[in-house]
Structure formats: structure tokens, C-alpha cells
Amino acid sequence: MTLMTLLLLMILFMVFFIYFLQLNPAEMAIVFYPDHVLHASPAVVVVACIVLGLTIGYLLHLYGAASYLFKGWRRTRSEKREREVTELHREGLARLRSGDSTKARRLLQKALGMDGSRIEVLSDLAKVQLAEDEVDESISLLQRARKLAPKNLTVLFALAETYSQTQRLSEAEDCYRELLELDGDNYQGMIGLRDLFLTQQQWSEALALQKKLVKKSSGEAQVAEKDLLNGLRYQLAQQAEAEEHFDEALADYQKLAKDAPDFLPAQVSVGAMLLQKGRSEQAAATWQAGYRRFGHSVFLKRLEQQAMAEEDPTTLLNYYRQQVAEHPDDLLLRFFFGKFCLRVEMIDEAMEQLHTLEKSCADFPQLHLLLAESHMRRQRLSDAVAEYQKALGGEDRFRFAYVCSLCGAGAVSWNGRCEQCGCWGCMELSEVPATANLPAPEVREIHHGERE
Known part of the structure; x- marks a missing residue:
């Protein structure tokens, strides 16, 4: 105007x-x-x-x-x-990724001082403190974030993981359960709670969650989840066996072997339960079928133990002779055949099988131990010493360690589950070949007593 x-x-x-x-x-x-x-x-x-x-x-x-x-x-x-806090947070994360946790902590603390209600800053600062073994401070920050946002799934998951890493398992379980109450289909939450149950060997609870995870997964992930499902079913059957519910355990093993025919531990345990119930012929048939399917040394080991316990070597010897005739290139079969012959004092036949292995370019400590023992039985001391030297100081002549093919952990006896990494059916006989993918030996006349 x-x-x-x-x-x-x-x-x-x-x-x-x-x-x-x-x-x-x-x-x-x-x-x-x-x-x-x-x-x-x-x-x-x-x-x-x-x-x-x-x-x-x-x-x-x-x-x-x-x-x-x-x-x-x-x-x-x-x-x-807000822009300053965001920039400080971004720079702090960049420092953290570069490995400079001290600078990252300083930047994140400054950001938190400017705005104490930023959930993401609290969570990331908690990660920094956890990485620096400041567990109580990390948990305190996450609890503070949880009070600010009680229904924030990210905070609940981070708090549950932190509790798990610090072996505060009951608090971790509470957080996972609260997370699943807020979001019943949370995949990572179910995995976390499932892993927690595995750690505490709560097989039944873990199995219930695993069934849901199998339904929610697909592709290669579903294959892995099904393998774990089979493992949990196996552990429940083992639990029934440990509690002397033998009929229930046998039924569970047989159902698992039928549903998952490629799951090796179930086949082993079916035979063991049949033997425990006095059905020795069925047990032997089960282990023989298991070896034909899997080619795993544990089946031959169980057959050998059964023959020695029942003082009936003839049946197993006939089985070995028949299988060697049908599968002459099966080195593992020859190895166990020779070892069993040595145990029942059939020295000549044992040495025949072991020398066949040696001529096939097989070279592992257990073979030399058995050859040394064979020479000792024949009083050939110099040959025995030579074989012991090849074995590099092996001491136990009839017990061979098993190792996990996944993590390399060792065990004196075969177990269905590796105690180190939890893998089912991964225990292999240490340093013994399973198949004969070896070059054919040169055929020439070998005179009696001649050594190559």
C-alpha cells in the first residue's frame, strides 16, 4: 500500500x-x-x-x-x-570399515552427544564397543536404544546376537522370542533362535523351528536347511536311544533313513539298534547295504566289530572275498579285508591284500603299520622296522583316527556328528583312500620274498 x-x-x-x-x-x-x-x-x-x-x-x-x-x-x-549428526554417523561408519575403531568411536560418540535419540547411532556405537570387548557398555547402549524404540526389530536382533556372543543365553532367547512375537515370519530371528537351541542341545525346540525354516527357504538354501532338519531328527533319535527308549529310537532311525536315504548317520544307527535288539543278521545286512551305497569306512568298521564280538569271522571273511572279487579296485575294502585277516591271524591272506594295496601306489601310515605287524607275526624284524619307519612313528596298530572332512577336527571313534563344527555324516577315516582312482601298476613277475 x-x-x-x-x-x-x-x-x-x-x-x-x-x-x-x-x-x-x-x-x-x-x-x-x-x-x-x-x-x-x-x-x-x-x-x-x-x-x-x-x-x-x-x-x-x-x-x-x-x-x-x-x-x-x-x-x-x-x-x-540432523545433517551434522548424519554426516558424523556416515564418517564414523567409514572409519569403522577402514579398521580405525578409535576414530569411529569418537565420531559416533560426538554424533550421539548431539542427538541421543538416534537409534542407528546407538546400534553402531554398540558394535564398536563390542568389537573392543567392552561388552557391558555395548549392551547398555542397545538397551537404551530398546527403551527408545521397544518394537524396533533391528535393535532386538542386535541385542539378541550380543547376548549370544557373550554366552548370556537366557537373555538372548528372551530377545529372540520377543522379536518373533512382533514378527512371526522373521527369517533371521528364527535362524538365531534355532542356532541358540542348537548351542544348548535343545533338539526338540530346534526341530520345530527348523521345519518352519525349510518351508520358508528355497533353492540351495532349502537343501542346506533340509540337511540340518535331518540332523536334528537324528539327534532326537539319539536322545531317545540314550534314554533307553530303544523301540522309539529304532523307529525314528528307520523313518529318517527312509525319508533321507542319503543321510549316512541314520543308516549306521539303524544297524546299531538292530544289533542291540539281537537282530544281528539284519544289522549286518543294513551295514553291508550302507557300504554299497556310501562306500564309507564306518560300515566296514561296524561289520568288523560285530564279527569280533560274536566270534564269527567266517561270515565277514566270505563277505570280503565276494566283494573283493566283484570290486577289485576298491582300495578301502582291501584295506579293511587285510586288517581283519591280520586280527584273526590269517597272516598270508592279510599280506596278500596289503601288498596289493602297496602295489597300487597306495601310501598312508595305517597301511605301513599293518604291513609292519604282519612282518612281526612272521618274525621278519628288519622288514617290520622298515615299515614302522615308513609309518613315521605310528603307535596304535588297530585303531585309526577319524577326521571331519569339513573342519578337520579329529576323533578316536566315528560319530554321526562332528563335535567341533556340528556337521552330520562328515567323519572320514584319516588318510585312507576310499576309491581306486590310481594308475594301474606295472605287471611283472615278483619272486617270493622280493621287495619293491
């Missing part, structure tokens, strides 16, 4: 006021409160009301404008602080 327009409006207002005052010369009484009466012209009252209204309106306008400016200032300040 220009100055000229304002002057014209004021002049028009004064003209209107004078005209209205001339038309209403009388005065009117206005009572504010008892004993206080104001006498004024109606024109003055009208003008006073108009001026008062304009003044109030203008003051309200000033208040609104000031409030808007103040809110804008606060918003600008908050946005600036």
Missing part, C-alpha cells in the same frame, strides 16, 4: 467520523462496573471499537509472524543438526 493511498483512506475515515458525529450529537452512557460510568458520543464509541479491533488484529498478526519465524529458526537449526 502506497503512502498516497494511506492518506486518502485516513481522510475518508475522518470525513466519515465527522459526518457520523454530526448526525449523533447526543451522548450515551457506558457502564464498565458499578459507580463508574463513561459518557461518550456513539461516533466515538464506534471509532474506538474499530481502532481497538484493528490493534488486536495487528497484534495477533505480529504474534503469528513472530511464531512462524521462531518455528522456522528452530526447524532450520534442527535440520542443520
